[in-house]
Amino acid sequence: LDFITYTGNYSHTALFARAEELLAKRILDGDPLAYFLQGQLYFEEGWYDEALAQFEKIKETDFQALYQLGVMYYDGLGTKEDPEKGVEYMKIIINSNSPKARHLKYAAAYNLGRSYFEGCGVKHSDKEAERLWIIAADHGNPKASVKAQSTLGMFYSTSNPKDLKKAFFWHSEACGNGSLESQGILGVMYLYGQGIRQNTKAALECLKEAAERGNIYAQGHLVEYYYKRKFYTKAAAFARRIAENDNIDMLAKITDCLPVYIAKGVAMATFYLARCLQLGLGIQQDQAAAKNYYSRACLLDPDVASDLELAANHGRI
Template sequence: METHAETLYRQACGLLEQNPPDTAAAVPLLYEAAEAGHPEAAFQLAACLSEEEQPDIRAVRRWLQRAADGGHGYAAYNLLQICEAEGESFVSQIDGYTRLAENGILPAQLRLFEYYATAQDPRAVHWAAEAAKQEHPLAQYYLAQHEQNAAEPDYGIMLALYLKAAAQGLPLAHWQLGRLYLYGQGVAQNTASAVEHLTVAAEAGIVPAQTELAALFQEQENPAAVRWYRAAAEHDDNARAALAHLYLTGTLTERNPNKARRHARAAAENHHPEGLRLMGDIYRYGLGVKADEEAARAYYREAAELGNIAAYQKLISGAVLNQEQQEYDQTKTAALLRQQTERAFQAAEAAAKGIGRAQDFALARKLYLEAAEFQHRQAMSALGNIYYRGQGVETDYGQAAYWFELAAEQGDPAAQYSLACQYYFGQGLPRSTAQACRLLEAALDNGYPDQATARRLLAEWRAEAET
């Protein structure tokens, strides 16, 4: 038989489900039911009070506590959230989150897995698996990433998890699926499937997906490439440089040296090799500006020092024209070395990711080291990951920080994000929330793919730093 409190609660729910909800009439009923010991009524009452124009936080906490005392898990979770908002650290409340997570409260499981994942703590896998049992897409995505980066990945499990997360609308999962199909990693290479998934991710604002999709369309001579390069150009120097090239050559769009110069300069100001090389071309050939051979050579030299092969070729041709034998010999030697460096990096990528061959982290590390010795930014970032994750080696946070720092100094957003986490948790580095925030801001500015997670962490870390 239904209790009086249950009857009151049911009537209140009916009023709240109206369109618009009749909160004023529902609240007195919730009060009465909550006073009679109905936990769900106390929880709903706290929710109604929190939505008032000037909520009485004490009253909200009181009713949440009443609900939590009655065994309401989500009320207990909300109390922990309020404590965090008022300045209590997550770590000081971790036991409370763990108890709730063990009782199946999904937000608590997610909070734990995100915390442990940021700290590269193995407990992240446990809580991600628990949340994945409740079909949460972010947990499925994390488990897929974990499988993908494992020493012996199970591509079947990885693909199934990405597909589940993508089916629930997670753009990051679509981005990873697009890359898998683009490069044939663990699946048959399929350009149409790559375009399908990358498009979903690109439309959701994932910058690397926009750039990769644009490059794919450019190969297909599809004018849609311009749209996606434009979308990514706000955050991505690769996109800025590619767009500058299209405007310079009139490929897939109108020829416009002024627009080309604007995009190339924006990339060059961030020391982007191709942006610098294009600025060299603009001044060498007087494209929308007065020709200036010295300015062109300065841009080419900086681009070449950062590994741009085309810039080396420009310097070589200039040395031939000016009959500068010594400069010709030195530049040609440096260009050949850079070509070897890039080949080493591409071979390392194939070995690390199992692209067109069996995955081999030992070989990947050897090849990444070869490329990193010559300041290859992505190789240095990849080495950081190898030591951070213990891929084919023992986990070594000191070595990870060393390589991440070198790549971060060159503007690599993934390295900046990882180094930020190491500073925050004091992994191989002195703990520094201020340094962590600075690096996280840089990663966001440079187009770190998972913007939502990075922004959430930045807000949490800033709030912690201010308390």
């Protein structure tokens, strides 16, 4: 058997065609689940027009199709953006008593909370967003929306007034359920005693594991930790690797972390790399390169760069 021919039979295109063929046969045989699976196959391929048409056929009887349609209308996938319709479909799922809708309620509540928080498709309301996210988070249930648990952690970190104890609780729940984003933030909270007693050992455990899993925000804080403890060679080498990241949106998709936190992590690393280059700490001095990295840090996150510049001017770093 020729190796090239053998592997060619398992190309993505061939597998997709085979899956489409099998689902078409199951639809002819009257399998109700096959309708949704065919729509989902198109959705995963990015064939949003075809997915939308398929989901529309079964939305009256299939809550999974209704949920996907809600996402597609809200985000404008395969159709013109219609956030009001997206909100309407999520509300139908949340308010349904059908057992077939039960497993979708956590995700629907998270999305609806996001709609209220952003004021998109519905009038802005932090209170309603918080209420829905608490429903979606379900006391930290691992089968609930981990995204909602992590989002509550961020919500309480930035609310007015802040509630860092609640923020720490929800990030802990989300981290325990696998959230990479919350793991990085927990490390920072332990490091600086935010919402919990300061614990450097726990902080480094969280930050290092999150960094190894690809959390750029955690990586940026590790650079800062190394720099402040005068491990300059380690800080500079690590910072240089992080500073090479130039596609924030792609990293957000890969890690499922918010672009704003990724940008903060890259900005921190980039600023500390510039500082090392300017002063010749752990790396050969290079004023021109330092200037370029300082500029890039400002572009990535002006607030982070401004805070670090102030610290540098006062001799704190």
